[in-house]
Amino acid sequence: MAARTVSAGASAGSGRRPRTRWLIHILLILSCLVVTGPIVFALIKATQTTAQVLSPSMVPGGELWNNVKTAWVTADLGIYMRNSLIIAFAVTLGKTILSLMAGMALVYFRIPFKPVVFGFILLTLMMPTQVLIVGLFDLVSKQAPPTWVALLSWIAHPLAPTAYGFNWSNSYWAIIVPFLASATGVFLFRQHFMSIPVSLADAAKIDGAGPMRFLLSILVPMSTNTIGALAVIQFVYVWNQYLWPLVIIRRADRQVVQVGLNLIISTGQDTEWGLVMAGAILALIPPLIVFMLLQEQFMRGFALSAEK
Amino acid sequence: MNEGTPVFKSRMTGWLLLLPTLVILVIFLYYPAVQSFVLSMYRSNLILGTRRFIGLENFRQLFTGLLAPGYRQVVLQSMVFSASVVILGLAISLAFAMLANQKVTGSRFYRLLLIWPFALSPAIAGTIFSFLFNPQVGEVNQILSRLFGIAPRWLDNPLLAFGLVVGAAIWKELGYNVVFYLAALQNIPGELSEAAAIDGANAWQRFRAVTLPLLSPMTFFLVFTNLAYAFFEVFGLIDILTKGGPVGPSALNLDNAGLTTTMIYRLYQDGFGGNGSLGFAGAQGVILLLLVAVITVLQFRYGGRNVHYGGG
Numbered sequence: 001m002a003a004r005t006v007s008a009g010a011s012a013g014s015g016r017r018p019r020t021r022w023l024i025h026i027l028l029i030l031s032c033l034v035v036t037g038p039i040v041f042a043l044i045k046a047t048q049t050t051a052q053v054l055s056p057s058m059v060p061g062g063e064l065w066n067n068v069k070t071a072w073v074t075a076d077l078g079i080y081m082r083n084s085l086i087i088a089f090a091v092t093l094g095k096t097i098l099s100l101m102a103g104m105a106l107v108y109f110r111i112p113f114k115p116v117v118f119g120f121i122l123l124t125l126m127m128p129t130q131v132l133i134v135g136l137f138d139l140v141s142k143q144a145p146p147t148w149v150a151l152l153s154w155i156a157h158p159l160a161p162t163a164y165g166f167n168w169s170n171s172y173w174a175i176i177v178p179f180l181a182s183a184t185g186v187f188l189f190r191q192h193f194m195s196i197p198v199s200l201a202d203a204a205k206i207d208g209a210g211p212m213r214f215l216l217s218i219l220v221p222m223s224t225n226t227i228g229a230l231a232v233i234q235f236v237y238v239w240n241q242y243l244w245p246l247v248i249i250r251r252a253d254r255q256v257v258q259v260g261l262n263l264i265i266s267t268g269q270d271t272e273w274g275l276v277m278a279g280a281i282l283a284l285i286p287p288l289i290v291f292m293l294l295q296e297q298f299m300r301g302f303a304l305s306a307e308k
Numbered sequence: 309m310n311e312g313t314p315v316f317k318s319r320m321t322g323w324l325l326l327l328p329t330l331v332i333l334v335i336f337l338y339y340p341a342v343q344s345f346v347l348s349m350y351r352s353n354l355i356l357g358t359r360r361f362i363g364l365e366n367f368r369q370l371f372t373g374l375l376a377p378g379y380r381q382v383v384l385q386s387m388v389f390s391a392s393v394v395i396l397g398l399a400i401s402l403a404f405a406m407l408a409n410q411k412v413t414g415s416r417f418y419r420l421l422l423i424w425p426f427a428l429s430p431a432i433a434g435t436i437f438s439f440l441f442n443p444q445v446g447e448v449n450q451i452l453s454r455l456f457g458i459a460p461r462w463l464d465n466p467l468l469a470f471g472l473v474v475g476a477a478i479w480k481e482l483g484y485n486v487v488f489y490l491a492a493l494q495n496i497p498g499e500l501s502e503a504a505a506i507d508g509a510n511a512w513q514r515f516r517a518v519t520l521p522l523l524s525p526m527t528f529f530l531v532f533t534n535l536a537y538a539f540f541e542v543f544g545l546i547d548i549l550t551k552g553g554p555v556g557p558s559a560l561n562l563d564n565a566g567l568t569t570t571m572i573y574r575l576y577q578d579g580f581g582g583n584g585s586l587g588f589a590g591a592q593g594v595i596l597l598l599l600v601a602v603i604t605v606l607q608f609r610y611g612g613r614n615v616h617y618g619g620g
Contacts, residue, residue: 024410031404032421035482039425041447042436056450102329109322110314121329124337126604130540130572131596134347134579134589135340137354158339161346161359181332201315211316211325240429242544243572247580258431262548265435273439280435287427299491 039284046278053274067278075267077279079253080260084239085286087175087256091238092231094180099230100223102181103189104215108201118190124183130243136178138162140248141169170251175244185230188302192226193219228297232290239287257283341597347590354584366591375588378564379574381556386571389474390538397478398530401485402523406515408486409493419490425483430541433480434548438463441472463549466556466567473549473568477542484537485530492526493519532607539596540572552577571596 045053046068048061072078105111106118129136142165145151154164168174196219204214220227245256252263257279264279265271291298316322348366352359370379408419441448441462449459462468496519504514546552552569556562565574571592579589 021412024407024412028407028410028412028418031407032418034479035404035422035425035486038433038436038440038479041440045439054445056447056454058447098328098332101325105322105325108315109325110317110319111322111326112319117326117330121333124333126600127337127341127597128536128540128600130543131575131593131600132337132340132344134575134586134593135343136336137580137586138343138347139336139340158342159346161350161352162343177332178336181329181336183333186329198315205315211318211321236427240431240541240544242429242431242547243576246547247576258429258544261431261435265438265548273442273445276435277439280432283429284427284432287429288424291424291427299487 039281042277042280045274046281048274050272050274053277063274064278067274068282070272071264071275071278071282075264075272075275075279076252077257077260077264077282080255080257080263081282081286083172083254084257084283087172088235088239088286090172090176091179092235094176095182095185095234096227096230098180099182099185099189100215100220100227102186103193104211104219106186106190107193108211108214118186121183121186124181129178129241133244133247135162136244137247139165140174140178141165141167143167169248170254172254174248175241175256178244179238182230182234184233188226188230189223192223192301196222225297225301227301228294229301232294232298233302235290236287344590344593344597347586348594350587350590352586352590354580354586362587366587367594370588370591370595379592381562381564382569382571382574385470385556385562385565385567385569386539389470389477389568389570390535392474393477393481393538393542394531394534396474397481397534398485398527400478401482401530402489402527404482405486405489405493406519408490423483423487423490425480426487428480428483429544430477430480431544431548433476434545437472437476437479437545438549464554466554466562469550469554470567473542473546476545476549477538480545481534481537485534488526488530489523492523496522532603535603539570539599542570543572543576546570546573547576 041058044058044060047064048057048059049063052059052061052063072081102121106114111117139162142162144167145154145164150164154162157163166173166177168177200218201214204218209217240258241256242258246259249255249259252260255263261276261279261283264276314322349361349363350359351362351365369375404422408415408422412418440446443449443459443461443463446462449462453459460468462472500518500522501514504518509517546568550566550568552566552573554566554568556565556567569577575589575592575596578592579586
């Protein structure tokens with residue numbers, strides 16, 4: 001009796017009764033349908049003619065290329081995609097570099113009041129951009145101070161309403177520069193560097209390696225998982241941003257693809273749903289590629305450490 | 309751990325490495341946060357560019373003045389919305405992750421299908437759902453009217469619209485939650501469950517007594533990331549799907565604001581949509597900042613309790 005229970009428990013899965021196995025398969029197929037159903041729907045509708053799109057038909061058509069081309073050229077999807085790509089790559093690269101530098105400073109350098117500095121960085125985790133847009137809007141959109149005197153008097157009065165700003169509305173800078181620093185990134189790199197034996201850094205120093213050599217030839221190669229994980233998180237986050245670009249970018253040819261989708265929906269009298277679905281599918285592809293390529297690093301560098 | 313033994317002595321280089329991060333954080337996070345407090349005490353207009361100091365008048369308006377009934381409703385429905393998204397979303401995600409963790413043929417394929425929506429955005433989810441549930445040309449109503457002769461007004465009926473936004477928000481976040489739950493499940497050693505099985509525990513007992521406690525650190529992490537998602541990131545989904553509407557039923561005293569207007573959507577409407585009163589938006593930003601602060605403090609206070617950290 002006991003022996004039978006043990007073997008049943010130990011070989012969970014392979015030795016299971018066929019009925020249980022079938023049930024698991026059916027439930028798995030159902031959950032995959034829930035998760036992928038709406039995307040498959042969008043994909044099929046993106047291949048149909050306008051008449052088919054408005055009918056309940058779920059038979060794939062031959063119009064995919066035409067829908068993609070029309071969305072890309074006529075509905076400006078190509079411009080939105082280009083804008084999003086530029087911004088997402090710039091922010092991901094910048095965030096990774098800045099976080100690497102800050103993480104290195106916090107672990108390998110003598111910094112006075114180090115815990116205070118680290119706390120000051122971590123505190124920004126409590127400031128979601130969406131909540132800050134009111135203050136950020138003035139700062140980013142207002143005219144630049146005309147003279148040095150104006151600049152200094154502005155700096156001297158941080159508690160007065162913002163008088164001048166960066167004059168960046170409608171420019172890429174507005175959606176790149178405010179996001180270049182990352183508390184999550186600094187935190188992840190600091191944790192990772194602290195787990196690297198200090199003897200390695202000592203050895204590098206004895207060999208005459210300066211901080212720059214140490215960073216590039218030892219820390220970076222040893223941090224591929226953390227770098228990959230951070231790249232996935234940041235790329236997906238920046239690519240999917242909506243509220244800030246909606247508020248600060250008023251010119252359609254500078255808009256990002258997430259807001260662009262809404263512009264395609266509301267163009268003209270009747271929404272061209274076939275084009276919109278093609279746009280939704282295309283807008284999903286870049287972050288999906290990044291996630292699929294760096295999935296292993298993401299799992300090892302972040303998902304598994306999130307619970308610790 | 310090598311804390312406290314700096315390898316490089318140069319102070320200059322250390323500060324130079326930190327400088328870019330600190331400068332960006334001060335200018336683009338701390339200063340706007342301070343400015344939210346400042347603007348909340350001004351009557352200011354986005355379009356006219358006027359600024360006049362009025363003290364706490366904006367807050368008074370939101371709590372007891374003319375705007376109070378609407379804002380109270382928005383706060384209430386934000387809470388209900390977030391709680392629904394977090395609780396239902398995590399329960400469904402855990403079920404899916406448990407299924408994906410089973411050793412059956414093709415499990416790699418199933419897993420791939422279940423985790424890819426990690427990359428999905430709220431705006432794309434909103435776009436697809438607004439076509440799927442479009443009252444006239446949407447697939448759902450075309451099928452429903454053929455089979456049952458009904459065509460529910462998904463986007464005009466307040467309760468249906470609320471349910472639809474909750475459903476779409478949960479659907480969008482499934483991939484994210486399954487990725488993390490699956491990673492945590494794969495970290496649980498199989499012997500524990502087997503030992504419980506030897507002691508005669510059935511599947512449900514093993515789940516309650518072994519799996520669920522071992523997952524608690526991950527659940528704790530996901531509750532907070534999902535709360536942040538439900539409060540702030542869902543904005544794009546709401547903007548595309550319902551634009552915060554429709555107005556709730558007066559019978560339930562919910563006719564002071566759109567039923568799918570969350571706190572962040574209201575902030576946007578007041579500050580940037582139409583009347584452009586940045587003061588009210590600033591005051592709402594301050595309220596949200598304080599809310600985030602309270603939740604963070606709770607997270608640190610109760611972080612250790614009821615949470616099982618395996619192995620230390």
